[in-house]
C-alpha cells in the first residue's frame with residue numbers, strides 16, 4: 277500500500293519515468309522489477325494466498341460450523357487485520373534490520389489487505405442474502421459496522437492510489453495520503469475489538485503490535501538513536517501499553533477490575549502453556565526479537581563497513 281520510491285522493488289521517483297512496461301514482468305508477483313525471480317516476493321505471494329486457501333479448504337471440508345457464512349466473515353476479517361499489521365511492519369523492519377529488499381513486498385501485502393477486506397464485505401452481503409436496504413441500514417445503524425465501512429473505504433483509496441502512475445502523479449501528497457493507513461488501522465482494530473463479545477485476546481494482541489510499530493515510527497520520525505537497549509526498552513513499553521489496553525478494555529466493557537487483569541499479565545508461569553500467554557507478553561517478545569535481530573545485523577554489517585572504509 278505504501279512504497280518508498282528510492283528502494284529496490286519500488287516505483288520510479290516522482291518526476292522520473294519508469295522503464296518501458298513489460299506486462300509479464302509487472303503481473304507475475306514472484307518477479308522483481310528487473311524481471312528476476314525473487315524468493316522473498318514468491319514467499320510473500322504464497323502468504324497472501326494462504327488465508328483464502330485455508331478458508332476455502334475449511335468450507336470444502338464442512339469445518340465452518342452451523343453458520344458457515346458468518347464463520348467465513350470472521351476468518352477473512354481476522355486475516356485482513358493480520359496482513360494489515362504485517363504490511364505496516366515492513367518499513368520499520370526494513371530500516372531496523374537494514375534489509376532493503378523487504379520493501380519489494382509491501383505493496384503486495386497492502387493490496388492483499390484490501391482484497392481480504394473486500395472479500396469480508398462480500399461475504400457479509402451473501403450472509404445478508406444481498407438485501408441491500410438491510411445492509412445499508414445495518415452499516416449506518418451499528419457503530420462497529422460504520423467504522424469498519426470507513427476503514428474499508430480508506431483501504432480502497434490507498435489501494436487505488438498504489439499504482440506507479442498514481443505515485444508519480446500525486447508526488448509529495450502521496451505520502452501524506454498513505455499516512456492515513458495508521459488511522460485506518462486504528463479503526464479496523466476498534467471494529468475488531470467491538471464485535472469480539474467477551475474474549476478480546478487477538479484484537480489486544482494486534483493493537484499491541486500496532487503500538488510497537490508506532491514506537492518504531494516515532495524513533496525515525498524524531499531521529500532518536502537506534503540501539504539494542506533503546507529497542508529493548510520500547511519492547512517493554514509496548515508490552516506495558518498492551519497490558520494497560522487490555523485492563524482498560526475489560527474494565528470499560530465488562531466492569532472487571534483492571535487491577536486483576538493487569539496482575540494476570542504479570543504471571544510468567546503461563547509460559548508453560550503458550551495458549552495462556554497474555555498478548556502483552558507476545559508483544560514484548562516480538563519487540564525483543566526485533567531488538568536482537570537488529571543487534572545481530574548491525575554486528576554483521578560493522579566488519580563489512582570497516583573493510584569497505586579500508
Ligand code: HEM
Nearest residue numbers: 350353354356357393397400421424425427428464468471
Ligand atoms: C463495510 C465494511 C465492513 C463490514 C460490513 C463488516 C462486517 C463485519 C461483521 C458482520 C462481522 C462479524 C460480527 C459478528 O459476528 O457479530 C465482522 C467482524 C470482523 N471484521 Fe468486519 N466488516 C467490515 C470491514 C472490516 C475491515 C475493513 C476489517 C479489517 C481490515 C474488518 C475486520 C474484521 C474482523 C477482524 C472481525 C472479527 C472476526 C472475529 O472476531 O472472528 N472488517 N465484520
